[in-house]
Amino acid sequence: MEAMLELVGRHPRYGYRRIWVLLVRAGWRVNRKRVSRLWKAQGLRVPRKIRKKTRLGQLANGCSRYRAEGKDHVWCWDFIHDRTTSGSTLKVLSVLDEYTRECLALEVGRSMGSREVIGVLAELVEVRGAPGHIRSDNGPEFIAGAIRDWLAGAGVGTLYVEPGSPWENGYAESFHSRVRDEFLGVEEFASVTEAKVLAGQWRREYNHERPHSSLGYKTPAEYGELCPRHDSAARCRVEDTIG
CATH class of the missing domain: 1.10.10 (Arc Repressor Mutant, subunit A)
Structure with a gap:
């Protein structure tokens, strides 16, 4: 038996x-x-099959098909990881306006759960207003119930890209290549606190000093000043290049 x-x-x-x-x-x-x-x-029987996890992403939500049409129309967000000099994990959350290319947040922590992510979003929405949509992959942080509920309550639509298609979150991917090349790849962090301070400095430099080719070599902050919100009548134009 x-x-x-x-x-x-x-x-x-x-x-x-x-x-x-x-x-x-x-x-x-x-x-x-x-x-x-x-x-x-013994009352044994083969258990019913567990339903496979449903992925929320779809092809139509990718940046090549659903494009931002103005400032604060579509934000994108993603995580990037690094380590301190002692080997401790660093988790970096980036939030980007896809139209103006402004880096709205570059938050660093040892870990970052739903509470911390919602805190970042709440601060951004309070200062800037809610975007029409926010684009992401199917990472557990982004599909968490608490995050989805908060976004729905704030009136923000979610654009989950198709699983296994990181290029469909192309603005975040492109931005992260810059973060790695110009920031994480050249800085060493003795602590999380130091990483937070340096991330803030780099974000300000990126937004206010770094000319952007797809914005006519304006900085993201300069371009953002020229663009009204997407929900207003006026528009400004940005080239289609992801850069």
């Missing part, structure tokens, strides 16, 4: 016939009918 139950625990999707075969192979002298009786006496 114990041997049968052990096999059932190891192979929960096996029926009594397969369990009987495994018992015989293990050297037990038992016939199939006895295993069937023991199976029924």
